[in-house]
Amino acid sequence: MDPIRNPFSPGAGTPPPELAGRDDLRESLRIALERARIGRPAKSAMLVGLRGVGKTVLLDRIRMDAEAAGIHTVRIEAPEGRSLPALLAPQLRQALLRLSQIAAAKDYAVRGLRALAGFVGKLKVTFGDIEVGIDYEPEPGLADNGDLEHDLQALFEQVGLAAKSASTALAIFVDELQYVEEAQLAALITAMHRTEQRQLPVVLVGAGLPQLRGQMGNAKSYAERLFDFPMIGPLPPAAARLAIEKPIENEGVAITERAVSQILQVTQGYAYFLQQWGSHTWQAAHASPIDIDAVNAASVTAVAALDESFFRVRFDRLTPKEKRYLRAMAELGEGPHRSGDIANCFSAPVSSLAPTRSSLITKGMIWSPNHGDTAFTVPMFNEFMKRIMPGDDWR
Incomplete structure (x- = not known):
């Protein structure tokens, strides 16, 4: 087959040739954004799911849909170690400059x-990583108390009033939201609550790992009433099949039923896989x-590629004890697993492993579906851990 015509696009947030199985969610958010634009109540949304389900791709497609409809958007990614004000300020400046042209x-x-200007001037002492151009002098008393929760509310109100006067809405897209610290997350939720109370056209669409829902609930108890939390999971079989067959057929090529079925089985419907x-x-x-021979040959090279990129980049960030903890989880299977069962693999008390578990949650490697349960955030990571740490030496 001509490698130049290869229609598939594995990558970090790279749009697939066929975004299958997500139309209902795209439509529900389109409706929410249009409701916000005309001043009707509209819930913001947090897209939650494991790594590799396509949250980033979906977030970007929803943003493209919004921009095509004439809605103003900003888009940020929240990496570890950066403050939310530092990420938001430059993007809000760009949005306000665009609105000032209307x-x-x-x-x-x-x-x-x-x-x-007031927001940045006062908070720069607390958040030293804020870097943004200032176009106007601050107005005394406006978003300049030096308290993030209060000042972000005031700033969002002004942004919402500008969008309303322009007969549009502002959609703020934030990826990897689980990395935002709790106090900053609380300020963001409070600011969105204020815009909703004032019926201002500001909508927040975030994406993060499954623990995001609990983090937001811990930050503000009313978060679950303020946001929808659609769970983004593996594609259902019909959509997964379409994601494989349609790009191939668009190149004038056919694929056998056995080959498609094998791909669906080994990938479990995860978009990235x-x-x-x-x-x-x-x-x-x-x-x-x-045919299926091509799929069988591909499985060897696909697994090797995943091991060297998708899995390895996460593995290399771990301490030796964190690696052993994940290897113990892998020994028990795909999961989720009880904390006591994991501890038994170490012959150690559960309490002694609590800091390791907490660190792995902070790094986005594991999450807790239920109290006392632990699961991988990366599909198939249990199999990778057995490949990278074979045998029993890890014990």
Whole structure:
């Protein structure tokens, strides 16, 4: 098969050739954004799910849908070690500058830029990583108390008033939201609560690992009433099949039923793995139709590619004790597992492993589906741990 024509695109947030199985969620968020634009109540949403289910791709597609409809958007990613104000401030500045070009919104947008100047000036002492250009002098008393929760409310109000006067909405897209510290997350939730109370057209669409829902509930008890939390999981069989078959057929190539079924079985419907196996199967195939021999050959190279990139990049961030903890989980199977069962693999008390477990949750490697349970956030990571740490030496 011509490698140049390979339709599949495994990558970090790389759009797939066929975004299958997500139309209902895209439509529900389109409705929410349009409701916000006309001043109707609209719930913000947090897309939660494991690694590799396509949250980032979906977040970006929803943003593209919004921009195509004339809604203003900003997009940030919340990596570990960066403050939320440092991430938000430059993007809100850009949004306000765009809104200031609209005659009906100019005065509100300029006041928003003054609020931003006060916000940055006072909070720079607390959050030293804030770097943003200042276009107007601050207005005394506007978003300049030096308290993040209070000032972010005031800033979001001004942004919302500018968007409302422009007859549009502002959609804020935040990826990897689970890395935002609790106090900053609380401030963000409070600011969104205030815009909802004032019926201002600001919508937050976030994405994060499954623990995000609990983190937001801990930050503010009313978070679960303020946001929807759609769970993004593996694609159902029909959608997973479409994600493989349609890109291949669009290239004028066929694939056998056995080959497709094998891909669905080994990938378990996870969006990223579908792209990996689709890409490697294309490379392994010699002619149309693509058969199961090509899939079997692709499985060897796809697993090797995952081990060296998708899995290894996460493994290399771990301490030796964290690696042993995950290896113990892998010994027990896919999970979830009780903390006591994991501790038994170490012959150690549960309490002695609590800091390790907590650190792994903070790093986004594991999460707790239920009290006392622990599960991987990365599908198939249990199999990788057995490959990378074989035998019993890890004990």
